[in-house]
Amino acid sequence: MSVKKAVVLLSGGLDSSTCVAIAQSLGFEVYGLSxxxxxxxxxxxxxxxxxxxxxxxxxxxxxxxxxxxxxxxxLTADIDVPKGRTDNQMADEIPVTYVxxxxxxxxxxxxxxxxxxxxxxxxxxxxxxxxxxxxxxxPDYIAAFQNMARLATKIGVENDQGVNINTxxxxxxxxxxxxxxxxxxxxxxxxxxxYDPAADGKACGQCDSCLLRLKGFAQAGEDDSIGYVHDx
Amino acid sequence: MSVKKAVVLLSGGLDSSTCVAIAQSLGFEVYGLSxxxxxxxxxxxxxxxxxxxxxxxxxxxxxxxxxxxxxxxxLTADIDVPKGRTDNQMADEIPVTYVxxxxxxxxxxxxxxxxxxxxxxxxxxxxxxxxxxxxxxxPDYIAAFQNMARLATKIGVENDQGVNINTxxxxxxxxxxxxxxxxxxxxxxxxxxxYDPAADGKACGQCDSCLLRLKGFAQAGEDDSIGYVHDx
Numbered sequence: 001m002s003v004k005k006a007v008v009l010l011s012g013g014l015d016s017s018t019c020v021a022i023a024q025s026l027g028f029e030v031y032g033l034s035x036x037x038x039x040x041x042x043x044x045x046x047x048x049x050x051x052x053x054x055x056x057x058x059x060x061x062x063x064x065x066x067x068x069x070x071x072x073x074x075l076t077a078d079i080d081v082p083k084g085r086t087d088n089q090m091a092d093e094i095p096v097t098y099v100x101x102x103x104x105x106x107x108x109x110x111x112x113x114x115x116x117x118x119x120x121x122x123x124x125x126x127x128x129x130x131x132x133x134x135x136x137x138x139p140d141y142i143a144a145f146q147n148m149a150r151l152a153t154k155i156g157v158e159n160d161q162g163v164n165i166n167t168x169x170x171x172x173x174x175x176x177x178x179x180x181x182x183x184x185x186x187x188x189x190x191x192x193x194x195y196d197p198a199a200d201g202k203a204c205g206q207c208d209s210c211l212l213r214l215k216g217f218a219q220a221g222e223d224d225s226i227g228y229v230h231d232x
Numbered sequence: 233m234s235v236k237k238a239v240v241l242l243s244g245g246l247d248s249s250t251c252v253a254i255a256q257s258l259g260f261e262v263y264g265l266s267x268x269x270x271x272x273x274x275x276x277x278x279x280x281x282x283x284x285x286x287x288x289x290x291x292x293x294x295x296x297x298x299x300x301x302x303x304x305x306x307l308t309a310d311i312d313v314p315k316g317r318t319d320n321q322m323a324d325e326i327p328v329t330y331v332x333x334x335x336x337x338x339x340x341x342x343x344x345x346x347x348x349x350x351x352x353x354x355x356x357x358x359x360x361x362x363x364x365x366x367x368x369x370x371p372d373y374i375a376a377f378q379n380m381a382r383l384a385t386k387i388g389v390e391n392d393q394g395v396n397i398n399t400x401x402x403x404x405x406x407x408x409x410x411x412x413x414x415x416x417x418x419x420x421x422x423x424x425x426x427y428d429p430a431a432d433g434k435a436c437g438q439c440d441s442c443l444l445r446l447k448g449f450a451q452a453g454e455d456d457s458i459g460y461v462h463d464x
Contacts, residue, residue: 100347136385151370151372153333153368
């Protein structure tokens, strides 16, 4: 029997690293896909590379895309990252850190990669609970992408076989994700989550992403072994 | 009243140039979007730039993406371009010139651009009749992309207002497209269609794209003023 291949979108963060471990636990050979997309912080890609190596994935492709051409987001332009937002604020407001159509662009490249590999599975670590207000992390969106992908590709047309967009974290809390990953042996000390780290790579502890991560570790009753700017 | 903005995917070919003219005729201010995607032929982008200038569009953005990382297509790798295929062959077989998930990637960037411009309209020159066997040129696919796009974006979520994927050429024959464009003043001598041009930029006259173009001009009863390798 030929090995099952899966493309896993790998950001260098906690969620995508957990997705790698889950895909591997399901018997997939993992092909990691990361993006150099005009981030202000290259530490994300360094983390992705370290994780790819530590988790012994089959191949790791990094695609250069430049979303700065369109402007409009704190993650790619020079807008201040919001700090200390409450859970309600995160739930109600789409933050300025939103990158236009980001997951759509990432999944589109994932689709091209999967089609080239003759793989029917893409994993993405989106989460509908602790999702920080991004529209393209919701189950409806993922289902619509999967439907579109089936109609977009040679595999879909010739075999009526689409690509599965796997979202194993979509209904989990951050604490559940962390527990799951630790069970599967993920080394979270290699991951990075902060939107606004210090020059030495230490996490700020105040942006949405740090706050969600810290709350998750606290609720899981586990220690977060990455460094933060202030002792927390 | 504020001006209506539209993103038009601009390849440098006959169809996309016609789309620019149609969008302008409908009162849209046109923002052109082209891609440098590891094509073997940079003449496409030169043509796109000339068309953007000649048609006086508002802005022309060229995005670098590198589909060569995934391999798998004649337009990006070193596979021979098929020549002299019959209409039936074009209709029945997805050609090796198919680029995996290409329109999905292009439309995803179009979506990011549209969202940044606060535009609700993207134009793409796909055609379901003379479409050379590409799966991502069919109406079902376009409708599925539009549905996905509505769920993907901040505009879609906050105002329940999606982006329209406009395909004004989808039901037209190549001859009808050419007649429409000539009515609207498109200068087709600036456009390029060939998948395998000579070093001097002359079209081969034998690839799918040349054959469709030549048939279109013949059926429209018009002269094609671009140069071909052989007198035709």
